[in-house]
Structure formats: C-alpha cells, structure tokens
Amino acid sequence: MSDTERGSEPMLGRISVQKSYEVLADRLRQTILDGTLEEGARLPTERELVSQTGLSRGSVREALRKLEVEGLIKTKLGRLGGIIVSRPGNDAMAHFVTQFVRGRRISIRSLQEAREALEPPLARMAAERRTEGDLQRLRELSEELAGAVADREQFAAINIDWHNAVAAAGSNDLLAAFLYSISYDVAVSTVVEEYDTLELRHAVVGAHTRIMAAIEAGDGTAAYRRMERHVKASRALTKAREESDLLIE
Amino acid sequence: MSDTERGSEPMLGRISVQKSYEVLADRLRQTILDGTLEEGARLPTERELVSQTGLSRGSVREALRKLEVEGLIKTKLGRLGGIIVSRPGNDAMAHFVTQFVRGRRISIRSLQEAREALEPPLARMAAERRTEGDLQRLRELSEELAGAVADREQFAAINIDWHNAVAAAGSNDLLAAFLYSISYDVAVSTVVEEYDTLELRHAVVGAHTRIMAAIEAGDGTAAYRRMERHVKASRALTKAREESDLLIE
DNA sequence: ATCGTCAAATGGTTTGACCTTTTTTGTGCT
DNA sequence: AGCACAAAAAAGGTCAAACCATTTGACGAT
Numbered sequence A, B: 001m002s003d004t005e006r007g008s009e010p011m012l013g014r015i016s017v018q019k020s021y022e023v024l025a026d027r028l029r030q031t032i033l034d035g036t037l038e039e040g041a042r043l044p045t046e047r048e049l050v051s052q053t054g055l056s057r058g059s060v061r062e063a064l065r066k067l068e069v070e071g072l073i074k075t076k077l078g079r080l081g082g083i084i085v086s087r088p089g090n091d092a093m094a095h096f097v098t099q100f101v102r103g104r105r106i107s108i109r110s111l112q113e114a115r116e117a118l119e120p121p122l123a124r125m126a127a128e129r130r131t132e133g134d135l136q137r138l139r140e141l142s143e144e145l146a147g148a149v150a151d152r153e154q155f156a157a158i159n160i161d162w163h164n165a166v167a168a169a170g171s172n173d174l175l176a177a178f179l180y181s182i183s184y185d186v187a188v189s190t191v192v193e194e195y196d197t198l199e200l201r202h203a204v205v206g207a208h209t210r211i212m213a214a215i216e217a218g219d220g221t222a223a224y225r226r227m228e229r230h231v232k233a234s235r236a237l238t239k240a241r242e243e244s245d246l247l248i249e
Numbered sequence C: 001a002t003c004g005t006c007a008a009a010t011g012g013t014t015t016g017a018c019c020t021t022t023t024t025t026g027t028g029c030t
Numbered sequence D: 001a002g003c004a005c006a007a008a009a010a011a012g013g014t015c016a017a018a019c020c021a022t023t024t025g026a027c028g029a030t
Helices: A020-033 A046-053 A057-069 A090-103 A108-129 A132-147 A152-169 A173-191 A198-217 A220-239 A241-247 B020-033 B046-053 B057-069 B090-103 B108-129 B132-147 B152-169 B173-191 B198-217 B220-239 B241-247
Strands: A073-076 A082-085 B073-076 B082-085
Touching (some): A046 A057, A057 A073, A090 A173, A090 B020, A090 B090, A108 A198, A198 A220, B046 B057, B108 B198, B108 B220, B132 B198, B152 B198
Antiparallel strands (some): B073 B082
C-alpha cells in the first residue's frame, strides 16, 4: 500500500519476447478464425510453411502442435495427407474440461451443481426450439434407453446421450458443449455408485418421458421444471440413498 | 442397419499408431494429473527427458508444447529456468472457450443465454458460502465501479471483475471458470453498444448494491432472483434499447 | 555498495538428413 | 484388357548435433 517501499515506480511494462513458434501459431490461428480458411481447407505443407516463414521445420511443427491441441487443425499422414483446418468441437472442449476437472480437483458436488445450472435452461430452450429431427432423435434414444435398462454400463452411456440430445435441441452450442464436457465426468462419478438399481433406472426412463412430453408440447416452463427436478434427484441420491423415489416427478 | 451391406465384418479394430510425442505427452499428463507432481514442481530438463525417454529433443518439445497449451506446464527461460508443473487455470479455459466461440460462430444471443444460465445459480451459491474476504472484495470492486462510472472502458472492465468476484464467492471453480471464460466475449459484444450510457451505468451500480445485500445477508433466493433480473436486463437491452429501466429492480 | 564481466544452465532455433505411411504410377505377366 | 506387384512420390514423423538467447550467480574492479 505504501508508495515508496520500492525504489521506483514501474513506468515500463514488462517486456516479453515472443517465441517464433508462438508468432506463427498466432498468425495461423488468426487466419483460421477469421474464416479465411473454411473447415476442411488444407494448409500449406510443413515444408511450404518453412520456406514461406523462414522458420525451421521444428518451430513450424511446434506451432502446429499448439493449433492441433486447440482443435483448429488436424494432421493426416501419407501422400495427400497434410494439415486440415477444423473447427473446435465438443470433444476438444471436453478433453480440456476433463483435465481442468481432474487438475483442479473439482468436487463431485461442483459437477452436480454445474449440471443443475445447465440442464434446466437447456431443457427450456429445447422445448422452445426443437425441430422434428430433434424429437425423432430423442424418441430413439429413449427407446434404446428403455431397452438397455438391464445393463448398467450401457444404460449409463445412453442416458448421457439422451441428456446431450436435449441440450443439442436447445440450439445453444456453447451451453451444450459445456454440458457435454462434464457429462462424462458426471457419469464416472455416479455410475459407480451402488444406488444404481434397476428400479431407479425405470424411474429415470419415466422422468425422461415426462420431460420429452413437455419438450414436444413446446412448454418451456414445464420442461425446465421437470428437468430441474430430475437432475436434482441425482444430487439427493449422491447424498442420501434412502430418498430414492425423488427421481419420480 | 443391415448386417451384410459390407463385404466383411470388421473383426479387427482400426489400428492406429501412436506418435512418439503423443505417448510422452500422455505419460507426463498422467503423472501430473495423478498428483505425483505438485503444482510448482519442476519437471526434468528437456535434455534429461531426451536421455530418459530415448526420444529426440524435437519430439520431447512437441510433447511439452501440447501440455503447455493444456495449461499443465509452464516453461521458463534461462538458467534456473525449466519446466514447471501448473494446474489448468481460468485463463487457459478462457483461451480455449474464446476460440470455441469464435471458431464456431457462437451468437451473441447464445453467449447471453449462457450468462443467464450461469450467473443466478452462482449468485445463490455466493450468498450461501461467501466468506468475509469475499464480501470485502465485492465491496472494493463495487466502490471502484462507482468511481469509474464516467469511463466506459474502465467501467466495463471492473464490471466484469465484479461479476467474476460473485462467481468466485460461490466456491464452484468449474462454473466460475465457465463464467470467466465467456465474460470477456460478452463484454466485447456489449460494451460497444451505443446504449451504454451514463445513467445505465449508475443503474448497474444500484443493481449490484442490491445483489450484494442479498449475498451479505446469506439470502440465496433473493441473490438468485436479483441476479437473474440484472442479467436479463442486458438481454433486453441488446434487443430493444428503449426498455432501459429494466436494469433497475 | 554498485557496476561490469564472465561462466553456467536452461529453453529456443536451425540445419539436414533419414524413416514411415499413404497414394499414385508404372510395368510386366497372364 | 486386366490384374498383381513393385517402385516412386508426397506428405508427416523422427533423429542428431550443433549453435543462439536468456537468465542467474559469482567474482572482481571501481
């Protein structure tokens, strides 16, 4: 807080020298995100980039490695292989978020809260914007889910898909990607639990049916409320097994 | 769906050869996320890794580049420099999300919806869990904000900080990171708008004051409702400037 | 004490070669 | 003509051995 505890005020910001591969990565990223290059377009070959930029192949490759992790390019081996522009997808986001969750030791409770924050609004949007195709997809998954009620692992996998299908129907790619990113972690944290009984799985199917009815009817408020209840039921189960019938609306 | 439309069943999964730098990156990532290495710990030097793994320096560096983008390490130049373990932070997440938003052409509406989904729950959590330090920080930022009401740019910057401080008080690092990640994009999309008038900035300060009162009182429901109204006001403004007094609760 | 100079340790960069994978092209046998 | 197999070509993947640049510590001169 004192003004004179240091010899002199800064006055000059910290000077940081950009590394060459960073400069190249930045420029390429810029070009890709600007839309100058469409998805699927091919970048120059590594050796081309070398001669265009004057950098060494190693530096070029380090730049490409960065963009690859960022989900902006994919590389293909062999003749007619090369560097292909792509858009960051849900998987890239999920990879990142998963590491965030593991690295920062995000608690199961926090994951559960995130679900509770994301899913009800997504259900409302789904009800308001769903297309016939979305409904189709939801019905299919719901049937599959009902059929897999005996197999815990498979049930969990399809369940995730169903929730993500609701999110996709909401037409908000960002929120859908957030949900997609945590859904795997959530499943890992919950599927192992011993409370995952057959009756509960039947109850889940029932809850889904009711939520889908609201989405089909275009009733955003009902979809929100039912989804809220549905996801909150999981939280209750995580805490206290005995209140398992909370799953039923 | 047919069973015989292809000449022969797969029977053998696709064989994919891992690249050497990927293997190394995976192993290092594993080690870091396992918690074997604490944050701030130093990895072996590049040349050490070369001799330990038998890979070339180039491959080692490509692996490190991946981890760096993932926010798992930082590299420092010079003597006593080296490779330092870090945890993926909000900035790494924000970098990624920003690219996702730009690359996927996420609409302003979607960003706004994301805010509306995230902020009210975070405000409730803040009310329920805030520490004295959190309140202190919020009060400071609120004062700063009131002082900067004449400077649009600065006001916008502090405003972002305030919202993120609320999120931080909610003690859910994941949701807070989500909000942090979009707050810059949201600001960019809105600050430029012509509706950003002096009166509105005063109204914002007022809304913040009321939200803070709820947080301080530990009233989660009120904090949720007030934050909801506050963020929805932005949306209304984005659409129709005339209803600007919606900002006031 | 302060300033310069040098040495050491580390990441950053270059060069140039060779390996591996994938596709295309050619060629020779049937 | 057509097929099979070999060879070439084009791309990314890998290696090796330097050298450059930055930062810090040590030491000495002022």
